Amino acid sequence: MRFEMICTGEEVLSGQIIDTNAAWVAQVLMDQGIEMQRRLTVGDRIDDLVAAFESCAGRADVVLVNGGLGPTADDLSAEAMARLLGVPLALNSEWLETMTALFASRGRTMSDKNRKQAMLPQGSVMVDNPIGTACGFRAFYKGTWYFFTPGVPSELKRMVHEQLLPWLASTFPIDAPTGLHRLLTIGQGESNLAQLLEPIPLPAGVTLGFRASLPYIEIKLLQRHKVDADDWQRLLIEYRKVLGDALVGENLKSVPEAVHQLLLQKGQTLATAESCTGGMVASQLVDLAGSSAYLTAGLVTYSNEAKQSLLGVSTATLDSFGAVSLETVVEMAQGARERMGTDMAVSISGIAGPEGGTEEKPVGTVCFALATQDGCYAQTLFLGARSRNAIRLLAATVALDMVRRALLGLPLCAEYGYLTRTDSRRV
Amino acid sequence: MRFEMICTGEEVLSGQIIDTNAAWVAQVLMDQGIEMQRRLTVGDRIDDLVAAFESCAGRADVVLVNGGLGPTADDLSAEAMARLLGVPLALNSEWLETMTALFASRGRTMSDKNRKQAMLPQGSVMVDNPIGTACGFRAFYKGTWYFFTPGVPSELKRMVHEQLLPWLASTFPIDAPTGLHRLLTIGQGESNLAQLLEPIPLPAGVTLGFRASLPYIEIKLLQRHKVDADDWQRLLIEYRKVLGDALVGENLKSVPEAVHQLLLQKGQTLATAESCTGGMVASQLVDLAGSSAYLTAGLVTYSNEAKQSLLGVSTATLDSFGAVSLETVVEMAQGARERMGTDMAVSISGIAGPEGGTEEKPVGTVCFALATQDGCYAQTLFLGARSRNAIRLLAATVALDMVRRALLGLPLCAEYGYLTRTDSRRV
Numbered sequence: 040m041r042f043e044m045i046c047t048g049e050e051v052l053s054g055q056i057i058d059t060n061a062a063w064v065a066q067v068l069m070d071q072g073i074e075m076q077r078r079l080t081v082g083d084r085i086d087d088l089v090a091a092f093e094s095c096a097g098r099a100d101v102v103l104v105n106g107g108l109g110p111t112a113d114d115l116s117a118e119a120m121a122r123l124l125g126v127p128l129a130l131n132s133e134w135l136e137t138m139t140a141l142f143a144s145r146g147r148t149m150s151d152k153n154r155k156q157a158m159l160p161q162g163s164v165m166v167d168n169p170i171g172t173a174c175g176f177r178a179f180y181k182g183t184w185y186f187f188t189p190g191v192p193s194e195l196k197r198m199v200h201e202q203l204l205p206w207l208a209s210t211f212p213i214d215a216p217t218g219l220h221r222l223l224t225i226g227q228g229e230s231n232l233a234q235l236l237e238p239i240p241l242p243a244g245v246t247l248g249f250r251a252s253l254p255y256i257e258i259k260l261l262q263r264h265k266v267d268a269d270d271w272q273r274l275l276i277e278y279r280k281v282l283g284d285a286l287v288g289e290n291l292k293s294v295p296e297a298v299h300q301l302l303l304q305k306g307q308t309l310a311t312a313e314s315c316t317g318g319m320v321a322s323q324l325v326d327l328a329g330s331s332a333y334l335t336a337g338l339v340t341y342s343n344e345a346k347q348s349l350l351g352v353s354t355a356t357l358d359s360f361g362a363v364s365l366e367t368v369v370e371m372a373q374g375a376r377e378r379m380g381t382d383m384a385v386s387i388s389g390i391a392g393p394e395g396g397t398e399e400k401p402v403g404t405v406c407f408a409l410a411t412q413d414g415c416y417a418q419t420l421f422l423g424a425r426s427r428n429a430i431r432l433l434a435a436t437v438a439l440d441m442v443r444r445a446l447l448g449l450p451l452c453a454e455y456g457y458l459t460r461t462d463s464r465r466v
Numbered sequence: 467m468r469f470e471m472i473c474t475g476e477e478v479l480s481g482q483i484i485d486t487n488a489a490w491v492a493q494v495l496m497d498q499g500i501e502m503q504r505r506l507t508v509g510d511r512i513d514d515l516v517a518a519f520e521s522c523a524g525r526a527d528v529v530l531v532n533g534g535l536g537p538t539a540d541d542l543s544a545e546a547m548a549r550l551l552g553v554p555l556a557l558n559s560e561w562l563e564t565m566t567a568l569f570a571s572r573g574r575t576m577s578d579k580n581r582k583q584a585m586l587p588q589g590s591v592m593v594d595n596p597i598g599t600a601c602g603f604r605a606f607y608k609g610t611w612y613f614f615t616p617g618v619p620s621e622l623k624r625m626v627h628e629q630l631l632p633w634l635a636s637t638f639p640i641d642a643p644t645g646l647h648r649l650l651t652i653g654q655g656e657s658n659l660a661q662l663l664e665p666i667p668l669p670a671g672v673t674l675g676f677r678a679s680l681p682y683i684e685i686k687l688l689q690r691h692k693v694d695a696d697d698w699q700r701l702l703i704e705y706r707k708v709l710g711d712a713l714v715g716e717n718l719k720s721v722p723e724a725v726h727q728l729l730l731q732k733g734q735t736l737a738t739a740e741s742c743t744g745g746m747v748a749s750q751l752v753d754l755a756g757s758s759a760y761l762t763a764g765l766v767t768y769s770n771e772a773k774q775s776l777l778g779v780s781t782a783t784l785d786s787f788g789a790v791s792l793e794t795v796v797e798m799a800q801g802a803r804e805r806m807g808t809d810m811a812v813s814i815s816g817i818a819g820p821e822g823g824t825e826e827k828p829v830g831t832v833c834f835a836l837a838t839q840d841g842c843y844a845q846t847l848f849l850g851a852r853s854r855n856a857i858r859l860l861a862a863t864v865a866l867d868m869v870r871r872a873l874l875g876l877p878l879c880a881e882y883g884y885l886t887r888t889d890s891r892r893v
């Protein structure tokens with residue numbers, strides 16, 4: 040099946056809105072084993088719309104059209120399709136009733152403007168929108184199905200899952216995939232991962248994909264059809280072996296999410312002591328509802344004074360070894376754990392740049408420590424010559440991965456690929 | 467001039483990468499008075515590429531092609547263009563030398579693979595890339611110029627600014643805009659802003675645009691040609707009047723950036739005490755290089771215990787008024803300022819949801835306080851029934867806007883549109 044997409048709207052074309060709908064649709068279809076072939080983005084001019092629709096006719100089996108179903112004058116998708124088909128717009132009384140009821144249920148009267156949203160090209164098939172006033176529709180022209188969807192992301196998503204996918208499955212019987220397994224990695228580039236995994240043969244019916252979402256690269260294993268269970272398990276075991284510590288989660292969105300779940304499960308408490316990450320670690324945890332159960336306190340000790348007064352780091356340590364040193368992060372983590380009375384404390388101090396690097400400690404040098412009842416483990420990693428924000432993001436992820444590894448009883452001294460360890464210590 | 471864009475690459479088409487290059491290019495051209503007319507996204511198949519290039523021929527004056535200039539087998543843009551032109555690929559010895567020198571300067575030997583990047587369609591014009599191995603080029607076919615650019619965002623951006631824009635200006639003399647003024651707002655929706663500004667007539671040559679970038683809406687005033695200076699000043703004065711406190715900056719990227727600059731200029735120090743924002747305020751400041759000069763400490767006191775031990779909030783206050791109250795945020799801000807010895811301290815405590823809301827304090831209720839040498843001002847705002855992350859982002863912005871307003875000597879009791887104040891106090 041040949042699947043294409045047409046995105047409409049001046050805001051999308053002019054870059055005022057970044058087109059996340061397009062990426063979302065492509066990913067959802069990919070997970071169903073359907074590959075997007077081509078995407079065309081046009082504005083709100085009727086001639087451009089008609090030309091865009093015409094340009095896919097006969098080539099594509101299905102074209103998903105997104106946007107242009109609203110009540111205002113610049114919403115022209117239905118009119119453009121009617122023009123292409125050479126038919127008038129006709130009132131769909133079923134949708135008019137649905138809209139009237141929707142407005143009534145919200146205690147409002149429908150304006151005349153919305154009536155336009157029930158005008159569909161004659162002969163087209165209405166597609167339900169359970170959460171908005173823009174109904175979808177589908178129409179057939181020169182061997183191609185056009186499937187019209189609303190621009191509002193939540194309405195699009197619901198329509199794709201509840202209407203498009205079942206209709207596709209019944210109209211174009213494809214070998215629907217039976218499962219998707221995601222492996223979350225840090226510290227390896229995409230090309231490097233591809234090279235590492237290349238020698239491992241994929242069982243019949245399994246395809247491999249990558250998705251970069253900084254600081255992670257996600258490896259996606261798609262079962263396009265039923266795969267032998269033993270082959271599948273063998274594959275996962277081999278992947279885990281090759282990926283080693285760079286694998287930080289499976290079927291998980293992020294390391295903070297993993298830590299969040301583990302801390303809640305184990306009933307342990309955490310304190311953070313952050314310098315160059317400046318509160319990012321704490322903020323990533325607080326972003327997850329329920330984190331108040333374990334995150335006792337987060338300390339952003341960006342200045343030496345705060346490291347001393349809040350965490351009790353000694354002047355001697357700061358003077359002799361500097362703020363970015365194993366000695367300092369150890370005192371930060373121990374100080375945070377003792378003063379906050381938590382089970383664990385993690386600390387970070389590093390050089391995020393663009394200034395402040397030296398030959399001995401270049402930009403990208405970050406020290407980490409984790410204090411638990413078993414003692415304190417500290418390490419220095421070189422995260423690479425990256426942007427300030429990329430270094431901070433990587434550092435926050437490594438720090439939380441130390442917490443994750445401790446909670447799982449794994450060695451803290453992990454090997455992450457291009458993140459090079461330059462020093463470590465256990466006290 | 468008719469300008470179109472072709473984006474190439476499976477990752478972009480399949481949604482693994484969200485196409486931020488496309489939005490960036492459209493915005494930069496819009497700022498030059500050039501409107502994007504159409505955008506086509508295709509994968510890495512040679513036939514699709516040739517068909518895509520062909521489909522613009524004769525219609526567009528200029529087509530910017532992005533991506534497909536790398537060294538690997540799936541980088542096919544030059545080959546596809548050569549096929550369309552009916553010419554062979556020819557070695558560009560100037561670029562081969564440039565690349566060889568680039569590798570030598572990094573102490574590396576160029577691999578044979580990179581030689582491919584110097585193979586351009588015969589007769590095309592090389593376009594310099596000062597920071598990468600993918601040179602651009604331009605070629606003419608059936609009345610249309612094709613301008614080829616690298617997919618790496620930093621390389622694309624540099625090439626557009628240094629090569630494309632000057633070439634466009636000399637080849638297609640357009641009425642280049644003479645200025646762009648950006649007004650950063652919070653607390654107003656886009657349609658609401660449009661309605662507020664509609665009655666104010668725009669002087670000849672000025673166009674108005676909006677860009678949503680949460681939690682901000684940016685208003686863009688573009689001078690398409692020379693505008694009468696008095697008319698322009700009158701316009702800005704009227705806009706400022708109508709926008710009121712919702713206007714949080716002009717020609718600035720963000721409120722943290724404004725606060726960063728003001729604190730550095732005035733030599734003042736700041737401490738933060740965050741509950742529901744969980745370190746986001748501190749992290750937004752630490753993201754800006756140089757923030758160590760003023761950010762003495764950030765305290766993430768998500769638990770009541772931490773509010774007491776780190777900030778000295780009294781048990782009586784927490785028991786009587788709760789963690790989300792004016793009384794608590796006042797003690798948080800005062801405690802942070804006194805204990806950290808800073809000029810200013812800002813505190814935040816709120817209900818970010820999805821759980822924890824009550825009838826009296828629904829999700830979206832956030833209390834703020836700012837302590838300075840002049841005393842402490844506290845307020846409660848209802849930020850709306852939004853997602854956890856949206857509420858936290860808005861809260862961080864409001865908190866830093868209080869700091870900004872104090873530093874500028876503006877009243878702290880600002881009116882932000884849909885962010886409703888439910889209570890306030892000065893102590």
